[in-house]
Amino acid sequence: MPVTIRRIIIALSLAMSLTGCATTATLPPEVPPMHSVSEIKDERVAQSKDSWEGFNRTMYNFNYRLDKYFLLPIVSGYEFITPTFVQQGVSNFFNNIEETRNLTNSIFQLKGKQTLMTLGRFVTNSTLGIGGLFDVATPMGMPVRREDFGLTLGYWGCGPGPYLVLPFFGPSSVRDGSGILVDAGIRYALVSAINPDVNIGDEWDTIHAGVTALEAIDKRHGESFRYYGTEYPFEYDMTRYFYTKKREFESSK
Amino acid sequence: MKHTRPLLLLVSLVLLPALCRAADEGYGYPFQGSYEATIMQTPPALKPELPKKIRVEELVLDVIPDLKKPDVFFYNEGLRCTFAYQKEKAPLVFVIAGTGGSHKAPRLMTLMKALYQAGFHVIILPSPTHPNFVISASHTHIPGDLTDDAADLYWAMEMAWLKVKDDIEVSDFYLTGFSLGGTQAAFVAKLDEERKSFNFRKVLMINPAVSLYNSIGQIEGLLDKIPGGKDSIVTFFNTTMDKFTKFYHRGEFVALNDEFLFKAFQEKLLSTEEEGGVIGTVFRTGSAGMIFASDVMTNGGYVVPKNRVLSNTESLTDYFWVAIHLSFFQYFDEYFLPYFQKKRPGLTREALIEAQSLKSIEGYLKSSRKFGVMTNENDFILKPGDLDYLRQLFGERAKIYPIGGHGGNFEYKDNLAYAVGFFK
Numbered sequence: 001m002p003v004t005i006r007r008i009i010i011a012l013s014l015a016m017s018l019t020g021c022a023t024t025a026t027l028p029p030e031v032p033p034m035h036s037v038s039e040i041k042d043e044r045v046a047q048s049k050d051s052w053e054g055f056n057r058t059m060y061n062f063n064y065r066l067d068k069y070f071l072l073p074i075v076s077g078y079e080f081i082t083p084t085f086v087q088q089g090v091s092n093f094f095n096n097i098e099e100t101r102n103l104t105n106s107i108f109q110l111k112g113k114q115t116l117m118t119l120g121r122f123v124t125n126s127t128l129g130i131g132g133l134f135d136v137a138t139p140m141g142m143p144v145r146r147e148d149f150g151l152t153l154g155y156w157g158c159g160p161g162p163y164l165v166l167p168f169f170g171p172s173s174v175r176d177g178s179g180i181l182v183d184a185g186i187r188y189a190l191v192s193a194i195n196p197d198v199n200i201g202d203e204w205d206t207i208h209a210g211v212t213a214l215e216a217i218d219k220r221h222g223e224s225f226r227y228y229g230t231e232y233p234f235e236y237d238m239t240r241y242f243y244t245k246k247r248e249f250e251s252s253k
Numbered sequence: 254m255k256h257t258r259p260l261l262l263l264v265s266l267v268l269l270p271a272l273c274r275a276a277d278e279g280y281g282y283p284f285q286g287s288y289e290a291t292i293m294q295t296p297p298a299l300k301p302e303l304p305k306k307i308r309v310e311e312l313v314l315d316v317i318p319d320l321k322k323p324d325v326f327f328y329n330e331g332l333r334c335t336f337a338y339q340k341e342k343a344p345l346v347f348v349i350a351g352t353g354g355s356h357k358a359p360r361l362m363t364l365m366k367a368l369y370q371a372g373f374h375v376i377i378l379p380s381p382t383h384p385n386f387v388i389s390a391s392h393t394h395i396p397g398d399l400t401d402d403a404a405d406l407y408w409a410m411e412m413a414w415l416k417v418k419d420d421i422e423v424s425d426f427y428l429t430g431f432s433l434g435g436t437q438a439a440f441v442a443k444l445d446e447e448r449k450s451f452n453f454r455k456v457l458m459i460n461p462a463v464s465l466y467n468s469i470g471q472i473e474g475l476l477d478k479i480p481g482g483k484d485s486i487v488t489f490f491n492t493t494m495d496k497f498t499k500f501y502h503r504g505e506f507v508a509l510n511d512e513f514l515f516k517a518f519q520e521k522l523l524s525t526e527e528e529g530g531v532i533g534t535v536f537r538t539g540s541a542g543m544i545f546a547s548d549v550m551t552n553g554g555y556v557v558p559k560n561r562v563l564s565n566t567e568s569l570t571d572y573f574w575v576a577i578h579l580s581f582f583q584y585f586d587e588y589f590l591p592y593f594q595k596k597r598p599g600l601t602r603e604a605l606i607e608a609q610s611l612k613s614i615e616g617y618l619k620s621s622r623k624f625g626v627m628t629n630e631n632d633f634i635l636k637p638g639d640l641d642y643l644r645q646l647f648g649e650r651a652k653i654y655p656i657g658g659h660g661g662n663f664e665y666k667d668n669l670a671y672a673v674g675f676f677k
Contacts, residue, residue, distance in 0.1 A: 031559035033542040033548075034587060037571050040578055043488045050570070057566040064328060228328035230355065232542045233549075234573040245494065249501055251507060 059165040064227035096132025105147035150179030154251025171243040287631040289530035290661030293354035303366040324561035335377040342422035346375040351432030351537025384546035394550035403440035426451035435461030464610035469581035541576035629657035
C-alpha cells in the first residue's frame with residue numbers, strides 16, 4: 001500500500017510540474033474578441049461552480065496521459081491475449097465483488113427491497129454463477145442496482161461539494177471522492193473479516209497485488225470513456241456537467 | 254385506344270393516394286413526428302442484426318504536414334477516421350459524417366457494420382465541421398464552404414487511401430454521406446471527375462441539405478420557438494433537464510437508458526416546440542465547438558481575444574458559453590462572409606449563399622447517373638419545394654420515405670437495406 005501511495009504522489013507531482021511548462025512568447029498585444037460574455041444575458045450551462053478548475057483541468061490532462069502511455073496500452077494487451085469469454089468472466093467476477101459495496105450502501109440507505117435484490121444477486125452469482133464468473137442473476141430478473149457511499153451521503157442530504165477530478169478515478173466530487181475511500185475501507189474490513197490471514201506473508205502480498213492490478217485493468221477495460229476522445233474543445237465542461245447531473249439523478253432516488 | 258389513356262391517368266390519380274397510404278402502412282418505422290423521430294431515432298429491436306465483431310481500426314492521418322497546433326489542442330494527433338476492412342478483394346465505401354459528427358458517430362458505425370456485412374471495405378471521415386477536421390484537415394480552418402470542404406475531404410480521402418492501399422484489395426470506390434455530409438458527397442464526386450483518384454461508381458446522399466443557407470434557417474427557426482427565444486438557449490436547456498430529472502424521480506426507472514427516454518416521449522414530457530428546441534440546441538452545441546476550433550486556428554478574434562495564447566489547463570467555459578449563443582447566421586455574416594470577401598474581392602453575399610447549394614452544380618448532378626438520394630418527407634432541414642427539386646433532379650433514384658425526420662430512420666432495417674442495396 002505505501003508503495004502505491006508513493007507512486008501516486010510521484011505521479012501527482014509530475015502532473016503538477018507539467019503545468020509550469022507553459023511559457024509566453026513575445027506576441028503582439030491581445031485584442032478583445034468580437035463576442036464576449038458581457039453581451040450574454042442567459043443562465044450558465046452548469047450552475048454549480050468549479051472552484052478548483054485549475055487543479056481539475058490539470059488532473060484531467062494527467063489522466064489523459066496516464067491512459068495514453070500506461071493504462072490503455074496494458075488494456076489493449078490484455079484484450080489482445082485473453083479470449084472475450086475470459087474478459088467477460090473477469091468482469092463478472094469483479095462486478096460480483098462490487099455487489100458488497102452495492103449491498104452495504106443499500107443497507108445504509110435503508111432500502112429493503114433493493115437490499116434483498118442485491119443480496120439475491122450476490123448469492124445467486126456466487127453460487128450458480130460459480131464464484132461470480134457468470135452473471136446469471138440479471139436474466140433471472142435481478143438487475144444490478146449501483147450504490148456507493150457517495151450516493152449514500154447524497155441520499156441522506158449531503159450535497160456533492162466542489163467538483164473534483166481524481167487521478168485514475170476521474171470525474172468526482174469531494175463527497176464522492178470521500179465515498180470511494182470509505183467503500184474501499186469497508187471492503188478491506190470485509191475481506192479481512194472473511195479471511196484474517198490475507199495480510200500475512202509475501203505470497204499473499206504478491207497475489208493481492210496481482211488481483212488489484214487485474215481489477216484495475218478490468219475497470220479500465222469496461223469503461224469506454226476516453227479523455228479527449230470526442231476532441232470536442234469543451235469536453236471538460238461537458239464531462240463535468242454530465243457527471244454532476246448523473247450523480248444528481250442517482251443520489252436522490 | 255385513344256380514350257383509354259386519359260382514363261388510365263384518371264384511375265391512377267384516384268388510386269395514387271390509396272397506393273401511397275398502402276406504402277405508408279407497409280413502412281414500419283414507428284415515430285410519426287419529425288422532431289420526435291430525429292431525437293428518438295431507431296429502437297434497437299428495429300435495427301437489423303449486425304455482426305458484433307468486425308475487422309476495424311482507427312486511422313490517424315497526418316493530412317497537413319508541418320501544421321502548427323496550439324497547445325490548447327495538444328490532444329489532436331491528426332485526422333481520425335474509422336477503417337473497416339475485408340480480407341478479400343472488395344469495393345470500398347467512403348462515408349462522410351453529418352454536421353458536427355465524428356468518425357465514430359453511432360449511426361455511421363451501424364452503417365459501417367451493415368456495409369461490412371455485405372462485403373464492403375469502409376472508411377468513415379469526420380464532418381469538416383467537426384473540430385478534429387477543422388484543426389487537422391482543413392487547409393483554411395474555416396468550415397462551411399462546399400467547394401473548399403470538398404477539396405479538403407478529397408485530399409483526406411487520398412491520404413487515407415495511401416495509408417491502407419497496401420493492406421487491402423479494392424475493386425471499386427463508392428461514396429456516401431449523411432446530412433451536410435450528403436451534400437458534400439455531391440461536391441466531392443464532382444471534384445473526382447477532374448482528379449480521377451477514385452472514379453466513384455455510385456454516390457448516395459442521405460438526408461442531404463439542398464441549400465445550406467436554407468437549412469441553417471430551418472434549424473435556427475427551431476430556436477425561435479423556445480421560451481425567451483434563441484438568446485435564452487441555456488435557460489431552455491436547463492429547464493428541459495430539470496423536467497427530465499423530475500420525471501425520472503417520479504417513475505420507477507432504474508437507469509438513464511433508452512427505456513427511460515422512450516417513456517418520457519410517450520408521455521409527451523416535451524411539447525413539439527420543445528422537441529424542436531432540443532434539436533436546435535444540439536446543433537448549436539456542435540457549432541460552438543466548430544466556431545471555437547476555427548477561431549483559435551485562424552487567430553480570428555471572434556470569441557477568443559486575438560493573439561491570446563491559450564494554455565492546456567486554462568478555463569474554456571466562458572468561450573463555450575459565448576459560442577453556443579452565436580447563431581449560424583452570425584457565423585455566416587460576421588466570420589465566414591468577411592473571410593471569403595477578403596479572399597475574393599467583389600464576392601456578394603448572395604453569390605456565396607448560392608454556392609452553398611446543390612443548385613450550383615445541378616447541371617453536373619443531372620448529367621450523371623451515379624447519384625442517388627435517400628431522405629424523408631418530413632425532414633425539417635428541407636424547405637418546401639426541396640423535395641420536388643430532389644425528385645426532379647434524381648427521378649427514380651430519389652428514395653423518399655414518408656416519415657423519419659432528419660435521419661431518425663437512418664438505422665431502421667429497411668433504410669439500411671436500401672442504402673446497402675444501392676451499392677450492390
